[in-house]
Structure formats: structure tokens, C-alpha cells
Amino acid sequence: MNFAGIYSPNPFWLASAPPTNTGEQVERAFEAGWGGAVWKTIGRPIQNVTSRFGAIDFANKKLMGFNNIELISDRPTETNLREMVEVKKRYPKHALIASLMVETKEEWRELIKQVEDAGCDGIELNFGCPHGMCERGMGSAVGQEPNILEMITGWAKEYARIPVIVKLTPNITDITIPAEAARSSGADAVSLINTIKSIISVDVNSFAPTPTVNGKGTNGGYCGPAVKPIAMHMVGAIARKHGKNLPISGIGGVSTWKDAVEFMLLGAGTVQVCTAVMHYGYRIIDDLTHGMKAYMNEKGFTSVGDFIGKAVPNYTDWGSLDLTYALIADIHDESCIGCNLCVVACNDGGHQCLSLNPEYKADGHTRKAPILKEEECVGCNLCKLICPAPGAISMKQIPYEKHYHGRTYRHGVMEMSHELHQ
Numbered sequence: 001m002n003f004a005g006i007y008s009p010n011p012f013w014l015a016s017a018p019p020t021n022t023g024e025q026v027e028r029a030f031e032a033g034w035g036g037a038v039w040k041t042i043g044r045p046i047q048n049v050t051s052r053f054g055a056i057d058f059a060n061k062k063l064m065g066f067n068n069i070e071l072i073s074d075r076p077t078e079t080n081l082r083e084m085v086e087v088k089k090r091y092p093k094h095a096l097i098a099s100l101m102v103e104t105k106e107e108w109r110e111l112i113k114q115v116e117d118a119g120c121d122g123i124e125l126n127f128g129c130p131h132g133m134c135e136r137g138m139g140s141a142v143g144q145e146p147n148i149l150e151m152i153t154g155w156a157k158e159y160a161r162i163p164v165i166v167k168l169t170p171n172i173t174d175i176t177i178p179a180e181a182a183r184s185s186g187a188d189a190v191s192l193i194n195t196i197k198s199i200i201s202v203d204v205n206s207f208a209p210t211p212t213v214n215g216k217g218t219n220g221g222y223c224g225p226a227v228k229p230i231a232m233h234m235v236g237a238i239a240r241k242h243g244k245n246l247p248i249s250g251i252g253g254v255s256t257w258k259d260a261v262e263f264m265l266l267g268a269g270t271v272q273v274c275t276a277v278m279h280y281g282y283r284i285i286d287d288l289t290h291g292m293k294a295y296m297n298e299k300g301f302t303s304v305g306d307f308i309g310k311a312v313p314n315y316t317d318w319g320s321l322d323l324t325y326a327l328i329a330d331i332h333d334e335s336c337i338g339c340n341l342c343v344v345a346c347n348d349g350g351h352q353c354l355s356l357n358p359e360y361k362a363d364g365h366t367r368k369a370p371i372l373k374e375e376e377c378v379g380c381n382l383c384k385l386i387c388p389a390p391g392a393i394s395m396k397q398i399p400y401e402k403h404y405h406g407r408t409y410r411h412g413v414m415e416m417s418h419e420l421h422q
């Protein structure tokens with residue numbers, strides 16, 4: 001496939017991070033089936049810190065959110081360049097992208113020439129790192145300042161003969177602004193997101209943020225499954241604005257083929273993965289490739305181009321939603337396990353439209369699904385979302401006139417606010 005002039009056997013790339021630290025690793029990843037790799041950022045200065053990582057586990061799942069305070073590659077640039085040459089020699093058809101971060105125009109010129117000479121297929125400008133480098137006016141300090149981003153991308157485009165991807169920081173209010181700056185300075189593509197500025201936890205005994213370095217902690221960069229919704233919104237926002245004119249490499253919380261498909265439906269031409277590989281290894285590529293192939297077969301898609309951006313026209317503003325569309329809960333007795341969690345949730349956090357079935361007995365046998373007061377149900381989805389029994393609650397459409405919103409006798413205020421929206 002062709003992404004902004006960079007060819008790779010499939011749309012799955014490793015993001016610039018520890019899984020792409022060395023040539024030996026990248027070769028193993030290509031052997032396992034990855035289509036491309038963005039090398040761990042090289043540049044200056046070369047230094048690092050221990051410890052570096054922190055994590056949030058959730059409901060017995062490790063690394064729901066992951067955090068790091070490490071800097072760019074701490075290996076000598078010459079070593080990285082030498083290994084890039086070797087990788088490219090052995091894997092000429094795979095995409096090898098050099099991630100770069102330096103300060104002065106002269107340093108950019110020199111490093112771009114070096115990675116081109118090493119045979120890289122593209123360059124990714126790291127304007128996203130939210131710790132360590134931004135204090136020196138690099139990383140996210142560039143990504144947050146559209147004028148500087150435009151200027152440095154302009155330098156890169158002036159010197160580079162290979163495609164230039166601008167990696168954006170999510171630590172900004174409106175992601176379309178730096179994306180526009182990248183596009184207007186001639187970038188061939190954007191990639192996003194880099195990590196989100198964060199404190200992952202505080203050690204309640206030592207009173208320091210984690211990861212802790214000799215008693216002190218600092219803000220780091222957040223990533224992993226927890227950031228996927230944020231990343232997808234940003235990818236979708238850029239796709240809505242620029243359509244196919246600005247290729248997007250989607251990054252942030254991709255672990256499964258379905259995550260990757262979702263990013264691509266929102267306009268990403270390739271996806272990049274870091275945390276999931278740090279957690280489970282390069283082998284997750286099997287799920288990504290096989291799962292996406294099966295999805296494409298099922299839908300009758302013959303190439304990824306058939307579905308890239310397919311959800312973008314359906315991503316709209318709140319004001320354009322159909323306010324006459326009416327849903328209510330539909331509870332299925334045969335699948336209900338009688339836990340009544342939906343009754344509690346609806347009563348305290350919803351709209352008080354579910355009640356215990358009078359025939360229900362807490363004897364473990366007489367499990368009867370709760371009763372829905374249809375005239376109270378606003379179709380919010382809460383009961384369906386919290387229900388632990390697969391298939392026990394779905395939502396069904398009803399005529400608008402029969403719905404909560406369609407009635408004036410009980411909910412005059414809602415009806416008025418609905419009219420105001422029209």
C-alpha cells in the first residue's frame with residue numbers, strides 16, 4: 001500500500017518508541033509481519049532517566065493506561081544510522097521511517113541528510129513529546145505553537161527528498177490548527193497522537209508522583225487503551241476538515257484489529273502501535289492482519305481504500321443530530337440474570353424507569369427481568385451499558401410521538417427545549 005508516497009506491505013506500523021529502539025528489534029518485527037516501523041526518535045540531547053514507566057490497571061486488566069518519562073533514543077546517532085542501513089538492505093519492501101527531533105536549522109539539515117543516506121523511506125518530525133524536550137523548546141512545545149511548527153516543517157520540506165510526516169501532540173485545544181499548519185507548510189502527512197501530558201499516580205506513602213526518580217516525580221506522557229477515544233476524535237476531526245488531502249497515520253491505544261479498523265474508518269491510512277506491543281510483543285500483528293482480512297471479506301472490501309474514511313461523513317456536529325429519533329430499552333427475559341443492577345443504576349443515575357419485577361425472588365431461581373416504564377425511558381443506553389449479561393438489554397426504536405420527548409403532558413420542559421433546538 002501507498003501512504004503519502006511511502007510503500008509498505010500492510011497498514012500496520014510500529015510507533016516510534018522502545019519496540020523500534022534497535023535494528024535487531026525492527027528486523028524481528030518485520031519478520032513477524034509488521035509493515036512498517038517508525039524508528040525510536042533520534043536527535044539531541046542524548047540522555048535518559050530511571051525509572052521511566054508507570055501504569056494504570058483496571059478491573060484485572062494490566063496497562064489500561066501507560067505513562068512514560070523517557071526521552072528520545074539514548075544510543076549514539078551513528079549506531080542508529082548504521083542499523084537503519086542494515087534493516088533497509090534486508091527488508092527493502094518494508095517502510096522504515098526515521099523519527100527526528102533536533103533544535104537548529106543546521107541540525108535538521110544534517111540529520112535529514114543522514115537518514116536519507118541510510119535509506120529511510122520517510123521522516124517523522126517528533127513535535128509531540130510532552131516531557132523533558134518541551135522544556136527545551138522541542139517536542140510538544142513545537143506542536144503547540146503553529147507558527148514554529150510551520151517553520152520547522154518548512155525546513156524539513158526544504159531539505160528532504162523523502163516524504164515528511166508531522167507527528168502532532170494532543171496537548172492542545174483544537175488539533176485541526178497544528179494539522180492545518182503542517183499541511184500549509186507542505187507536510188506529506190500527519191501522525192497522531194503522541195502521548196498526553198499526565199501524572200499517572202501519586203505514591204501515598206512517599207508522597208511523590210510516579211514513576212519516582214530518587215524521591216521526585218514529574219509529568220509524563222499517557223498512552224495505551226485508555227487514550228484511544230481521545231486519539232480517534234482528533235483523527236476524525238482532521239479527516240473531516242482535510243479529507244483525503246492530508247493523509248493521517250492514526251496512533252493511540254490500538255491493540256486489536258478492530259481498534260485499527262475504527263481508526264481507519266475515521267480516516268487513518270495507516271495505524272501505529274506502541275503500548276500493545278510493549279505489553280504483548282510483536283506477535284499481536286497476527287490478530288491485526290488476520291482480523292482485518294476477515295473483516296474485509298465479510299464486508300466485501302477488496303482493499304483498505306474501500307473503507308478508509310468511511311465513517312467520516314457520519315461524524316457530525318451535535319446540532320446536526322436527528323432529535324426526533326426515539327429509542328427505549330428492550331429487556332429480554334430469557335437472557336436476564338436477575339442481578340437488577342440496571343434497576344439500581346437507572347434509579348440513581350438514570351431516569352427512574354426500571355423497577356423490580358413483582359415476581360422476582362432472590363432465591364437464585366425465580367429470576368425475572370425488571371419492568372420498564374416505557375413512558376419514563378429516555379433511551380439513554382445506561383442500562384444496556386452496565387448490564388453484565390450479554391444480550392439481556394438492547395435498545396429499540398419507537399415512533400417519536402410515543403417517546404418521552406414527543407409528549408408534553410409529563411415533560412413539558414423537555415418538549416420546549418427540544419423545540420428550541422429546531
Ligand SMILES: Cc1cc2nc3c(=O)[nH]c(=O)nc-3n(C[C@H](O)[C@H](O)[C@H](O)COP(=O)(O)O)c2cc1C
Nearest residue numbers: 015016017041068193194223224252253273274275
Ligand atoms: C515508553 C515510550 C516511549 C516513547 N518514545 C517516543 C519517541 O521517542 N518518539 C515519539 O514520537 N513517540 C514516542 N512515544 C509515543 C508513541 O510513539 C505513541 O505515540 C504513543 O505511545 C501512543 O500510542 P500507544 O497508545 O499505542 O502507545 C513513546 C511512547 C512510550 C510509551
